Amino acid sequence: MGRIGRSFQLVGQSYRVLMQDKELMVLPLISGVVIAAAVAGFAFGFGLDSGKLAQRGPELYLPMFLLYVVTYTIGIFFQAAVIAGATERMRGGNPTISSALAAAGRRMGSIVMWAVVAATIGMILRVIHDRVGFIGKVIAGLVGAAWSLATFFVVPVLVLEDRTVRESFSRSVEVFRKTWGETVVGGINLGVATICAWITLVAITGLLAATIGTPALAVFAVGAVLLVVFFSALQGVFVASLFRYATDGQAMTGFDRALFDQAFVPKK
Secondary structure, X not given: OOHHHHHHHHHXXXXXXXXXXXXXXXXXXXXXXXXXXXXXXXXXXXXXXXXXHHHOOHHHHHHHHHHHHHHHHHHHHHHHHHHHHHHHHHOOOOOOHHXXXXXXXXXXXXXHHHHHHHHHXXXXXXXXXXXXXXXXXXXHHHHHHHHHHHOOOHHHXXXXXXXXXXXXHHHHHHHHHHHHHHHHHHHHHHHHHHHHHHHHHHHHHHHHHHHHOXXXXXXXXXXXXXXXXXXXXXXXXXXXXXXXXXXXXXXXXOOOHHHHHHHOOOOO
């Protein structure tokens, strides 16, 4: 079986695991609400409006960096909770919202430290993107893509292993090297599925708008929230599944052992 077909199956099996613990989808929803509140609070507290943001002057760097730290911390914390809950299920347990949050909470210090590192890199890339013209945009894009791949497994390392932030980064690179094919192709598969879901939602909204008018916007809003929540949770389960087998060498409850044996043959 090729990587593309195998990755589709991995995503499908991740979906089945998520359906056993649908309550995990509450975590991305809470994360989105808290992040929205944090952004609104920063905008009000620092007097930020669309005009100031459009100027992107140096005076915005400090508030933007602080906002990055806060939003990254929130996002990483809840992502860690999803991964912890999914891993508990894969080990044969029965996760709850409380157990998932507790697992992430035990690593709160490391999560905050990683958020500071990620915010620093994000801010540097933003400055390069804004200040160095077209070349800067290209450099920021390439470095950003490489950074995303290298740190793909940092969150599961942070929440599942007792390591420092520096060790977590090295560990993430190590696991990515082992699973690079399934990681990249699986991410593409999830991206394609997400795009298809959004196209379907837009099409449904358009059909409803032609018949019921403005109320169709409410359908779109609800559907958009559901899609974001669902795919965020599914991504967490997929990452947890790859990380667990790549590090423990064990097939998880709900996953095909033969499928994972094919996925992690030695790379030549």
